[in-house]
Amino acid sequence: MLDKKLSSLSEISKAQLSKILNSCAGTKDLILEPIIIKPLERVCGIRWLKANNIEKIFKLEDEMPNTQNPVFFLIYANYASYRKILKLIKERITETDKNRFHIVLIPKLLYVFENILEEMGLFGRVTLYSLQWQPIYLDQGVISLEIPHLYKTLFVQQDLSLLPVFAKSLWHLSFVIGKPRVHLALGQHSTAILRQLDLLYENLPNSDKLEADCGAVILLDRSIDYTSVLLTPATYSALLNEVYGVTCGMCEHKVNETEPHDSKFNPVLKKEPVQIILDSNHDSVYRDIKHRYFTEVTEILRVLTKSLRSEGESSREMALDEIKKYVSTQLQATASKTKFIANHLAAAQTIINNLGHRFEPQQETEQFLIQNKNKSGNYSYLEEILCTENNKHVALRLMCLMCITQKLSDGEIRTFWNKFLHEFGYYYGFLHNNLIKAGFLSDEATSTTSLPNLPNIVSKLPRLLSKDFYVNANKLKQIPSDPNKINLKAPTCCSYVFGGNYIPLITQIASMLLSNTPLNDIKAKLEPLGPLSVRNENGYPIQQRCIVLYVVGGVTYSEIAACSLLETLTGSKIIVCSDRVISGNDIMEALMDLS
Known part of the structure; x- marks a missing residue:
């Protein structure tokens, strides 16, 4: 409904x-x-x-x-x-x-x-x-404003002119689903949006719905939980966005007619042509595999292919009247299913070709980072992919994750910038300043005005001290004690979306509200992360087991998958909303875009 x-x-x-x-x-x-x-x-x-x-x-x-x-x-x-x-x-x-x-x-x-x-x-x-x-309906429980570049505008350029758009969209939404009783905002932009929403509720007409369909709204800045966007995802829909890119719930890639080699004469990995609408109501195959751990997806597609083949063989033995009935009732559905399976098989093969060679070592390194282990080995892996992958997004993304989790020394950051600029060009000299603005690095850095000395820019400290990240993540139970014990095939822990390494923050906040955790405990756990505002504390605990999660700056398919599992585990309803569904590569592009 x-x-x-x-x-x-x-x-x-x-x-x-x-x-x-x-x-x-x-x-x-x-x-x-x-x-x-x-x-x-x-x-x-x-x-x-x-x-x-x-x-x-x-x-x-x-x-x-x-x-x-x-x-x-x-x-x-x-x-x-x-x-x-x-x-x-x-x-x-x-x-x-x-x-x-x-x-x-x-x-x-x-x-x-x-x-x-x-x-x-x-x-x-x-x-x-x-x-x-209005927010565009993309899939079950997923709506998006579909406005590009809002992350870059808000977090990199620090231009707040479009911030009222979020408050107005929530005010509009209240006329459809009612006004939720409890509002919780975490982060500088989210708390500002909540103040703007207060003014809209006070000065403009309100919904005439006596009972709201949702009990609470949670607003979260993207910068509060960068980890969920930087980690390599493990579910099908998230990997689809990583490799192909998804726009407005549509993944489309035509035959690539570009050169087989890039500017440095490295072979360009081929992508199979696909056309997938990431909507469960449109694609029954996608509905079954969208939030599955990727190794399960390939197995499911194999089973579906075998069942179609056996169905085709049985149709040959049908009598004439059975064939007529089959054509009129099942053939069209079978043809559509065949097309869906072919698209997903092509996409799965492309994901394997593009990520398969580095997926396991990357996930292992990320596991070490989240658990604060093997620091020297992690940095060695960063230097290795900087030289071998020839992909500026991959190297920068891992470096940003290290800055949030394990503390890098001045010498390590200096060495990385030297190699990064040598590898990809001194054009990216501005990137260090963007990393500071977005909150990945601290602004306590030595800088020079001359271009040749740009590699010598040194960041003194990451935005979050390493002990802060681990203390806060453990306090919020985001890091499983033993990732190897997480069941990835039939998950009961939301960390499965990152191979058992990490639970998205937005999911943990929703879980606390749905389990009626005392509000003072919630505040004590969230206040160290950033500015926190709560409206109508008397409305807590929430009566309606439905929550709107609003991520300012883009939400990932990994977070959507984690929320979907939380829905199943708690018997609740979660609506995920944002300005756009993004991947870690989109964040890197925003940082590296000077236009």
Whole structure:
């Protein structure tokens, strides 16, 4: 029932978009930023757009399409795309054009965009709109705002202009599922969002639902639990995102026609073409394997393939009337299942080809890091993959994990930066500053202004002292005493998502609320991690065994899988929401992006 309500959120988004499109009468054309196409497909289809008088749909390119209809541009609120559009409009607009060019900015129209419009002499001639669509339903219990670059904006650039988007989305959500009684926020951004949400509840209309479907909302900053995004995942959906990348619940990869070697003449690992929608309601095979430990997935796919083969052989022995019945009732379902299995087999093979050679040593090193063992061996492995993998994301990601867990000496960090910049180029000199801003390194560093000395930048201490990480993680019971005793095939511990090494923080907080842990105990365990705010303590313990988990800065499929297991173990319902579903590679890209 609750999932039906969440999937109906797209109807509200359609009403918002329809109001904007119909502000201009008659037929019109739509120009979409490429990155917005997949999320828009989840909100509304082409048929719906045609019904709202959209005649032609174009992709945003370097030239304006030749059309006489009014034009609506649909883009995310980023300066580069916005300026590009204004330049295209300025080249095409005439003195007689009135109410012809419209720009819809998602999720929010910022004041600076109006200033740029005035600077370019287009104020009053181009109409701007703000559209914050509702969280998009991706899968059972998973909704996402699908707004890219929010992690980079908030945690790297430290630009808070889009922070109110989170509070407004929670306020909108309360009209569908009711207003939860208890709100808990952990982290600088999350506590700010909670304060903004208080103002919305106080000054704007509230839901008329007397009984909320959910008992509590937990808000968590991504930076409070970087470990869950940096560790190598072990479940199928998370590995799919690691290797292929998933956008708006869709994993799509076409035949790669690029060179077989990279810029350093290393062979490029081939990826099989796939097209997978990560939605249990659409793909029955995905429903069975999405949160499984990966070694189990390949075995399940083998069993399904054998059953299809035996079904095909039995159909040959059918009589004519049996064949007719089989074709009319089962053949189409079998054909769909065959397609699903073929896609997942191709994806599984690609995951093995891309990660198989380093999966076990990587997981072993991460286990040592989480348990604070074998420090010199861990650093030796970091230096080894820096040279052998030729993958800047893999090396930087492991270094960041070391900075959060085991303390690195000044000499070790200096050596790493020397080798990293030699390996991948001095262009990445800015990266050290981004690591400080994002909280991976402390800002107690010596720095020089000359480019040749950039490798000598030394970080004095990680953001969290190693003893703080281990003390806090053990206090919250995030580190199993013996990972080898964790049952990965039929898990009863949420740490299985990382091979038994670590339980995501968001899962542990939800577990404490669902098990009615005294609020003072919860506060004592969480306060050392960052700013903590709790609203309506009288509403605790919660009556409704349903919780909304809201991760600010992106949530991972590993955390979603851990929450799914917690649901099963506690008989509860957990809704996971974020601005985007991400992997550790997405965090590394945000840190290394200078655009």
